[in-house]
Amino acid sequence: MRKPIIAGNWKMFKTVSEAVSFFADVKGKAEIDGVEAVVCAPYTTLPALVEAAKGTSIAIGAQNLHFEDNGAFTGEISGVMLKDLGVKYVIIGHSERRAYFGESDEIVNKKVHAAFKHALLPIVCVGEKLEEREAGQTKDVCKVQTEAAFQGLSAAQAADVVIAYEPIWAIGTGKSSTSADAEDVIAYIRGVVEGLYDAATAAAVRIQYGGSVKPNNIAEYMAQPNIDGALVGGASLEAASYIQLVEGAK
Numbered sequence: 090m091r092k093p094i095i096a097g098n099w100k101m102f103k104t105v106s107e108a109v110s111f112f113a114d115v116k117g118k119a120e121i122d123g124v125e126a127v128v129c130a131p132y133t134t135l136p137a138l139v140e141a142a143k144g145t146s147i148a149i150g151a152q153n154l155h156f157e158d159n160g161a162f163t164g165e166i167s168g169v170m171l172k173d174l175g176v177k178y179v180i181i182g183h184s185e186r187r188a189y190f191g192e193s194d195e196i197v198n199k200k201v202h203a204a205f206k207h208a209l210l211p212i213v214c215v216g217e218k219l220e221e222r223e224a225g226q227t228k229d230v231c232k233v234q235t236e237a238a239f240q241g242l243s244a245a246q247a248a249d250v251v252i253a254y255e256p257i258w259a260i261g262t263g264k265s266s267t268s269a270d271a272e273d274v275i276a277y278i279r280g281v282v283e284g285l286y287d288a289a290t291a292a293a294v295r296i297q298y299g300g301s302v303k304p305n306n307i308a309e310y311m312a313q314p315n316i317d318g319a320l321v322g323g324a325s326l327e328a329a330s331y332i333q334l335v336e337g338a339k
């Protein structure tokens with residue numbers, strides 16, 4: 090049985106004091122049996138959040154990492170550094186990283202391996218652009234991105250990956266994919282994982298939907314058999330809304 094996972098992706102929002110205040114508001118309330126709650130926050134807030142999360146069931150994640158352990162990479166943060174902080178998850182290959190920072194499928198794969206090297210759990214984002222959807226290429230795009238991201242992973246590692254299916258046209262636009270459409274693509278992605286490994290591995294992988302998920306639509310997504318949670322941007326920034334999302338995933 091796959092445990093639902095709600096991950097907030099704060100993107101480039103919140104100072105340290107704002108992050109600590111958010112955490113004080115959600116502590117105890119966003120801790121619900123049977124649901125894994127995660128907050129993926131800016132690097133600057135991670136030490137304070139890891140400290141605040143001690144003794145709670147809420148996991149802390151980063152939003153990116155460099156694939157090398159160290160070196161002359163000005164402005165970058167490595168898996169060694171994240172592990173040292175006590176971070177559990179790391180988002181890899183978010184469409185904003187792919188679009189604005191040139192992250193290719195090959196780089197995404199290197200980052201996934203770097204995450205496992207340092208015992209961090211990757212949340213790997215895949216999803217199509219609007220023009221790709223309109224051209225009927227949604228599943229092809231997701232297949233290529235998924236296969237590239239998983240290249241060289243063992244079945245045991247693959248089973249621990251969280252995939253976030255995020256149609257790019259649905260991110261931050263208020264235009265969410267219907268739950269039936271999201272289920273169709275996510276079931277397909279699960280099939281891609283089965284093709285790479287086996288049925289047991291595909292059955293173990295958790296696949297989230299992301300793109301304008303809100304407290305008022307989380308239940309529809311969670312009612313779908315292949316959707317195991319959500320990667321949430323805007324609606325994860327307010328404590329009350331984040332708590333409702335975690336409650337809605339039960």
Ligand SMILES: O=C[C@H](O)COP(=O)(O)O
Pocket residue numbers: 098183255259260261262263299300301302320321322323324
């Ligand atoms: O990582 C989260 C996604 O980009 C979705 O963002 P959103 O919930 O603001 O649409």
